[in-house]
Amino acid sequence: MSPNVVATTPVRAMLVLGTRPEAIKLAPVARAMAAGPLFEPVVVTTGQHREMLHQMLDLLGVKARVQLDVMRDRQELSQLTARLIDGLGDVVRAERPDLVVVQGDTTSALTGALAAFYEHVPVAHVEAGLRTGVLDNPFPEELNRRLIGRMARWHFAPTPRAAGHLTAEGVPDAEVFVTGNTVVDNLLWMLGQGTGRNHFHSDLRRVLVTLHRRENQGDKMRAMGAALARLADRGDVEVVLPLHKSPAVREALLPALDGHPHVRVVEPLGYADFSATLAGSDLVLTDSGGIQEEAPSLGKPLLVLRTTTERPEAVEAGAARLVGTEPQAILEAAMHLLDDAEEYGRMVAAGNPFGDGLATERIVAQLAEDFGAEADAAAAGAKADAEGVPEPVVVTQGEGPGSYSTA
Template sequence: MTISDPARPARILVVFGTRPEAIKLFPVIHALKADPRFECVVCVSAQHRQMLDQVLEIAGIVPDHDLDVMQPDQSLDALTARLLTGLGQVMDAARPDRVMVQGDTATAMAGGLAAYYRKLPVDHVEAGLRSYNIFHPWPEEVNRKIIGSLASLHFAPTTTAEAALLKENVEPARVHVTGNTVIDALHWVTGEIERRPQLATGLAELETRFAGKRVVGVTSHRRENFGEGMEQIATAIRRIAERPDTAVIFPVHLNPNVRKVMNARLSGLDNVALIEPLDYPHFARLLSLCEIMLTDSGGVQEEAPALGKPVLVMRETTERPEGVAAGTAKLVGTDAARIVSEISILLDDTESYEAMARAHNPFGDGEAARRIVELLGHEIGI
């Protein structure tokens, strides 16, 4: 598809709203803004307000449009309605040539749908992830399938994601394996920390407090784990922290369904640090200093192996089976006994730990954003 006026740059509207989306899209935004063939317009929904703004500040991105959609205890249908109408209004005002979304959030799904309603091409970064269970992760599995059904270009991070799209009869010429932009972002922020060490000094007190201990990093926020799953995760962390040689650093998600459980069960434990969510440089620092990451996140399954850190995934399924196949990640669910058992194996068996730590990271080489921009230029014919 060519743009209507080849004398002007192609206007790309990049839509996102959460911290993980911001991390995975800022390398693409940087690449688009550096390329005179493109005019990059940024719209954020602020589906994550505070955590999103931290990434925007570090990456030096000022949104052109900010919907600020979040309200206390907002239902998914109310959020989706606000996103769909708000993003539609932005598209009508900005008049982009194409719309770019990333991943599987409500913002990405609504952005794709609003663009489709206007017959605008949709470019999907991190396309083709599938767990094949519409309730795990929920609602992300359906969100990304919706986007996949209407996208023009599918930027698949791996050959496994490419195969999933081809299995769904997506035209092969529409699918491109690029690697995952999260590796680009991690390389960028690591370089920034080297140039500006003050960006990531906020964990120094914990590093001193836990000196000589083996640090387990934890993140948890998945909706399907709310309730009993969170209780089991908290129980596992309490048991892990009973080891005198081990400490846990847990940036607790702002969602009250996470905070109320973790604060009630884990506050005051000597070997557990419940801290506020980390900005991106400090999260990269946590990945560097921990030995193991315990998570129900998607992005951590990609980021931690880039630094040689085993990942135990507190979910029953993953849309990133490449990590499991490569040996960088292992599915452990949310049963407390299973989590404790699997972490104990890694802490006590050097051979098992090294097998995961040295496994090849299948998620990219740090050149994904460059590939995406070149493919976009080829598609548009500029």
């Protein structure tokens, strides 16, 4: 805050998270806010990934103030969305935050932003501006990001490309901030704790695989599982697959992979163990978004098992390849990297386009600066009112959706 302003109460920042990736990427923000006097973080978990989420919050140094229970077995996306808007609306009204912070592209992020918008609370979007250009791929994440972008007041973009998407969509330059990605901050923090266990158990080539996306489930994922089994048939690789809790994912992958002598199917790993396993891998195959940022941070060649990516920076840098979902293409790409030492080395050396580990510092500093400016304006207004001078209205966002003003 500005040096001439003394805050009587900290800024209440409600951080909404429902999935494991959101927890990973918002944890450093929550820790930084809790460490100083300017903010009071109010962490709200929606329970979207209930089992995977709650096992790691203590590990991340984050304590939830509110825990919603909205998940139902095989519920429709519309049902989840309705429950989240209803529950988060109640929380916003009860907690009365000064701002709401959401991350990424999940249903929890979308409904957190919408609940805040309905209550006239400004929204900060961490990891803003990622786009594939295809409205339903990934589904529903691409639409979620675009909708949050219409409601947010602060757009914390991880890369210049992401920032460019936002300004091209009409977001004012003054509301877009290139910060890097907080996933890098938390990954480096976690590895520094030294508490994780590497789940690779052999000296073979180590291949880490994660699969879970809705658009890959069903016959497509079954075929991908068969391709992974053929990769493991080489005999010189060890595949570790942390298996998502989704019944649809398990039904698709277990028939081809469970019991294979060179495949270790394990339950979802806690963040410390996953970080250590990632650090111990030689090659990563994934349809995840966050791992596309984490793997390059550690110099791990990455094959993206999707037809689109909202993180093309890793592909352009040479740290990742977008190989699609066709089984033969996946198998050939993995075989090539395992057999071509020169190409493998180029990917290892490509570098990380997603940040330097200081994204959290930039985000919290910007919010502190802006809330300090608002406090300055409020103090000036109070002085003017006391002197009988009409109080100005300070507009902090333009006309249109998401606009608001403070007097």
